[in-house]
Amino acid sequence: MKGFMYILECSNGKFYTGSTKYLDKRISQHQAGTGANFTKKHLPVKLVYYEEYDNIADAFYREKQIKGWSRKKKLALIEGRHDELPELSKSTLRQAQVTT
The missing domain is CATH 3.40.1440.10 (GIY-YIG endonuclease)
Structure with a gap:
């Protein structure tokens, strides 16, 4: 199905x-x-x-x-900017490491 x-x-x-x-x-x-x-x-x-x-x-x-995913990463997916997805993942990881 x-x-x-x-x-x-x-x-x-x-x-x-x-x-x-x-x-x-x-x-x-x-x-x-x-x-x-x-x-x-x-x-x-x-x-x-x-x-x-x-x-x-x-x-x-x-x-x-x-x-x-972050809003920015979802928006990149929706808009077809697939080449940006890996970098947006890295940005999210870096941001999480800084805040913890």
């Missing part, structure tokens, strides 16, 4: 990352306020990015990976 990892932009400008087997249905649920508590409070939402996988387990794994 196919799976999707998706990123929504909420009305407050924040990103919501999720995974599902049925992308269109899930987006409709978010728009109707029945998708997730976070998106329900920040309607309307807009689908800004998605990836398709052969199975839902891979989509779920990718969702968890991206949820840990």
Whole structure:
């Protein structure tokens, strides 16, 4: 069964990352306020990015990976600036080491 990892932009400008087997249905649920508590409070939402996988387990794994990313890194992914992703990861690591 196919799976999707998706990123929504909420009305407050924040990103919501999720995974599902049925992308269109899930987006409709978010728009109707029945998708997730976070998106329900920040309607309307807009689908800004998605990836398709052969199975839902891979989509779920990718969702968890991206949820840990900074806003800058998510934005680079959404905008297709894939060459910047490794550097943004390094910046996040350096920043974490400085603050701890």
